[in-house]
Amino acid sequence: MNRLFPDPHACRAAAWILRLGLASTTALALSLALIPSWPAAAAPLAQRAPAPARGVNPNAQLGGQVHLPVLNFLGQDDVCRTWIEVQHIGCDPAKAVLIAWGEPGFCPPQAAGPLKVECTGLLRAGSAWNLLGAQVPTGAKSGILFQFRALQLSDLGLASPIGFDDVVADLMCETLFFGVVGDSDDYRRFKKAYDEGLSFAGIDQGIAAGSGGLAVEVLRHCPGDVTPGSEVSSKYDGVAGGHLGTYDPIFGAFGFYVPLIYVEKTGFNSVLYVQNGGLECSSIEIWFKTQDDCLRNRICEIFTLAPGETFQYDPADCVGPDWQGSAWVRGSQRLGIAVDLYGRDTLMTYVAEPQPFAYTIGGPDGVVGVESAPTGEQVAFGPLIYSEYQGWDAGVQVQNLSPVYSSKVKVYFLDRSGDVITTLIDWVCPRGSQTFFLPVVAGLPGAWVGSVRVESQGWWAPGTGSIAGPGVVGVVTLMKYSDAARTDVLEAVAYNLLPEHKSVIWQVGDGPGGTFSGVGLVAVPSLHKDLQGTGVTTELSVMNMVAKPGFTDFAMYIYDQNGLMDFICSKLHDRQVMYINLETWGYVPNGFKGSAIISATFWEHDVFDPRGGFVRNLVGLGAVTVERTGTRLGQDVPGDEAAASRAIPFASEAGFRFCPGGFRPRCPGQPGWRP
DSSP states (O other): TTTTTOOOOHHHHHHHHHHOOOOOOOHHHHHHHHHHHHGGGGTTTTTOOOOOOOOOOGGGGOOOOESSOOOSEEEEEEEOOOEEEEEEEEESEEEEEEEEEEEEOOTSSSOOOOEEEOOOOBBBTTEEEEEEESSSTTTOOEEEEEEEEBTTGGGGHHHHHTSSSOBBBHHHHHHHHHHHTTTTHHHHHHHHHHHHHHHTTTEEHHHHSSSSSSEEEEEEEEOOOOSSSSSEEEEEEEEGGGGGOOOTTTTTTTTEEEEEEEEBBTEEEEEEEEEEEESSEEEEEEEETTOOOSSSSSEEEEEEEEETTTEEEGGGTTTTSSSSEEEEEEEESSSEEEEEEEEETTEEEEEEEEEEEEEEEEEEEEEEEEEEEOOOOOOEEEEEEEEBBEEEEEEEEEOOOSSOOOOEEHHHHHEETEEEEEEEEEEOOTTEEEEEOOOOOOSSSSSSSEEEEEEOOEEEESSSOOEEEOOOOEEEEEESSTTOOOOEEEEEEEEEEEEGGSOOOTTTTOOTTEESBBBBBBEEEEEETTTTTTTTTEEEEEOOOOSSSSEEEEEEEEEEEEEEEEEEEEEEEEOOEEEEEEETTTTOOOOOOEEEEEEEEEEOOOEETTTTEEEEEOOOOOEEEEESSSSSSTOSSSSSEEEEOOOEOOOTTTBOOOOOOOOOOOOOOSSSSSO
């Protein structure tokens, strides 16, 4: 059959070779042997160089500077109470300084400047400080956290220029409090010095900031939009300085992707909070794309936005009612963007993803590559979905990062053991989005959980060459209804998917494997069991994202607000999900407020070559935290009591060392050597 009807890709390759003049039978046979399929035949007569090994790079979007696009506001109203959970990842003790802004106003030099400065207490490695109540200034709409070492000036060689000795973090807190509040120009000078490692107030900011970074979550409680007196909650990850986008050298500007926007759609609406993370005033364009419409965008804009300030944008000012879609944002400065999805007495929040790019540019020094930090790849993971049999709708909104090609996307919904519940597949327009939906089936009691995996797959149309699957990003939305008819929404959460560079290189890793091609460390800034005090308790979903058969042992280091308390050992098999409800852990006392770091300690997911030779051993952990206010899991209260965000993956490397603060755990049955 193959001799009578040869592969059409090979036929096209043969025709192409003949056009090049390779008419001899020997040359043709040799060339066809080098071309097993047309898509791989970019250089048929030359040896292709091996592709560089792909590895995870979660630290590319972390750092000592974290932007908070929205704090006490819901839309234009100062009606929320905010809890900022700040965790320190690093070895040196540190403090964080919060610079907060009020409502947006003029550009510099008339800009109002920062509203207030607040400072945390001492942060040991892994521990967290909670800014809430009076430590979040009244009228604060946005903020930026800056990390400083809690070491003496003399220990860092900084005392001589100053003329006295002091703790670096305390001195910077005082300097910023008296120097930048109400002064946009002094703030700009400080921000430039911090960004570039220059001197401010006689202190080298590169030395003062130190190594490591901050993992931050923002939990907000706001009034419901339907029932008087009801309260809704949501949370999002702070946008670290490395996640504010990269300037595009070809097309200009900083770009960002917003996967999901509602405008009066089934009772839901949206607000975009756009924060200027740069040094100059910025203009901003927002390109709205209707779902399933691959032809036209609608463009609206924010005319001016001063550094540090946030402008809330209502999409209803640009597009009509009964609208669902996505957006693409361009600005002249670096931006941090958070999105509220609200309605029917619920509130969900997620953050936008920077636009990636990669160019090959010819210049006087030859051909050079220019690329941004990664944003999304062909595969993304969601470590938590709730069961459709317990009244939950699970939706995955996937946005295509390609401005040119459509994406063929397949979504796998998995149960907690990693088995497939169902799969969905659909097309996504260039820079557009599509919803993949696992609908509610029944309202049985219980709390079964699972996960989701998104794949952007290659495709071709008849008579054309193949298209590699474009990169994608996405958001998971989970809504619990009172019944299968969706009469009332009881609670809802949303969180961003984990792309490959923040999880594991799908499907068999790359390079040496291990923590090169998979994440083995995850920061959890919020770990609370305090229903009787602040009214907040935490649930944690941990997923082993590796597909190869095997298991991963991990330890969860538990920190109170002063340092390491203890650790717990656990094990997950491939694609398995563990759901931890802190309320059921008698080991953790009531009233506990702290943080955690999940660390893989031993793993066995071996990859072999076709001859049976060992290639690499894989690891890849991800997590989602859920904070529940006023009640525990399974007990509904009026309003929306649940809020979720993805936990923050990181890697221990030079400049970003992980120091657990205690002895290395020896889990039961685990060998004393690392894999």
